[in-house]
Amino acid sequence: MNENALDRDWHAGALLRFALPTMVMMLSMGLYTLVDTIFVARFVHTDALSAVNIVCPAINVTVGLGTMLATGGNALISRKLGEGRLEEAREDFTLLTAAGAILGALLFLGGELWLDRLVSALGASERLFPYCRDYLRVLLLFFPANILQTLFANLFVTAGRPGLGFGLSLLAGTANLLLDYVFIVPLGLGIRGAALGTGIGYLLPAAAGLVYFGRSRGTLAFTHLRWRWRVLWESCSNGSSEMVSQLASAVTTFLFNAAMLDLAGEEGVAAITIAIYAQFLLNTLYIGFSIGVAPVIGFNWGRRDRGQLRRVVSASLRFLMGASVLLFLTARLGGRAIVGLFAEETSAVWPIAVDGFRIFSYSFLFCGLNSFTSALFTALSNGKLSALLSFLRTFGLLAGGIVVLSRLWGVGGVWLAVPAAEGLMLLVSLACLARYRNRYGY
Numbered sequence: 001m002n003e004n005a006l007d008r009d010w011h012a013g014a015l016l017r018f019a020l021p022t023m024v025m026m027l028s029m030g031l032y033t034l035v036d037t038i039f040v041a042r043f044v045h046t047d048a049l050s051a052v053n054i055v056c057p058a059i060n061v062t063v064g065l066g067t068m069l070a071t072g073g074n075a076l077i078s079r080k081l082g083e084g085r086l087e088e089a090r091e092d093f094t095l096l097t098a099a100g101a102i103l104g105a106l107l108f109l110g111g112e113l114w115l116d117r118l119v120s121a122l123g124a125s126e127r128l129f130p131y132c133r134d135y136l137r138v139l140l141l142f143f144p145a146n147i148l149q150t151l152f153a154n155l156f157v158t159a160g161r162p163g164l165g166f167g168l169s170l171l172a173g174t175a176n177l178l179l180d181y182v183f184i185v186p187l188g189l190g191i192r193g194a195a196l197g198t199g200i201g202y203l204l205p206a207a208a209g210l211v212y213f214g215r216s217r218g219t220l221a222f223t224h225l226r227w228r229w230r231v232l233w234e235s236c237s238n239g240s241s242e243m244v245s246q247l248a249s250a251v252t253t254f255l256f257n258a259a260m261l262d263l264a265g266e267e268g269v270a271a272i273t274i275a276i277y278a279q280f281l282l283n284t285l286y287i288g289f290s291i292g293v294a295p296v297i298g299f300n301w302g303r304r305d306r307g308q309l310r311r312v313v314s315a316s317l318r319f320l321m322g323a324s325v326l327l328f329l330t331a332r333l334g335g336r337a338i339v340g341l342f343a344e345e346t347s348a349v350w351p352i353a354v355d356g357f358r359i360f361s362y363s364f365l366f367c368g369l370n371s372f373t374s375a376l377f378t379a380l381s382n383g384k385l386s387a388l389l390s391f392l393r394t395f396g397l398l399a400g401g402i403v404v405l406s407r408l409w410g411v412g413g414v415w416l417a418v419p420a421a422e423g424l425m426l427l428v429s430l431a432c433l434a435r436y437r438n439r440y441g442y
Helices: 012-043 046-082 086-113 115-121 129-140 143-158 162-184 190-215 229-238 240-302 306-333 335-340 349-365 367-379 383-435
Strands: none
Touching (some): 012 046, 012 143, 012 162, 012 190, 012 240, 012 306, 046 086, 046 115, 046 143, 046 190, 046 229, 046 240, 086 115, 086 129, 086 143, 086 190, 115 129, 143 162, 143 190, 143 240, 229 240, 229 383, 240 335, 240 349, 240 367, 240 383, 306 349, 335 349, 367 383
């Protein structure tokens, strides 16, 4: 009996069933992130909500490093599994886990040493500085766990256990929500309580992953550590698109904050924060699907099964087209309800956020295919092209749009930057899919 969950005939239904746990896992992560910010906005202050977004670039860097190791290593490990090199795949997995833990520890130490300088560099105003400092100081303690849980979330799929990743994510999200309430409301810890609840949400799946892979007898398990720099380099190089994406998100978040702070004050920062976190929630469907199908793509590319690869990519594109229309309608029709979760209708934040979200919602028509295209080329071990696509999408086009459009149309231009960048990027994605179709056989 074949124990490799990736070695099967893939049709649309089987692919969606395989990716569904990861999609639900990412959606649950998005939900508890969203609720986390709702607790901050409702029970602390909208200034604290602005502070969360000010600090967000530091978190983007951490997630980016973890995702770089995870997706780049995932493609490498999946390919080796497809080639029948099981023990070498396990050694690579063990090495990537050790590297992730060390990287997280270094980030924690650096953040502690230069905390005040870091908060100032992120653009915190005098009014927001205390909130930013309190939030980041607590969250730094959990940076190693954040990298590990990001790594395991991807590799549970490769190990053929996407359901376990979903279960752990659901547990972490539930714990985070309960702890947010306890720490913020009864205990009155304010924004530090939100950071503590989020950090424990990172810690639970990270610890569970260490236990599971330490005891596993399945496809992936920890084995003796072999420090191979070439494996780290290939993983980082191949996963660089995801790192580029997160670094670009850090820079563009900084630009969003700076533009809104200049044009609409702290209330403008709170409004753009609502849109960014709502976008993250709705985009988790695309992210989860891409993570879920990436090992399938990598495995079939590794054994050169072009027929399977063609079926997987075709089914993926059909799903993404339908999902894009659905999410656009959800955002367009439900914008006021989404904003209402964070801000009262009588607040100064409300009109800025509601008016902006009407423009912002058009981005959901384009971002699904853009996200999948980058993930596809990562899974096919073409990290350079994937990195270029991520750079254009999340930095080149978007950063330029924020700077140029905000100068032309003020606050309206800031809101228009995301749909304009995603629409232009869709044309680039379609061109790349057509250009490399014969080379990869999808």
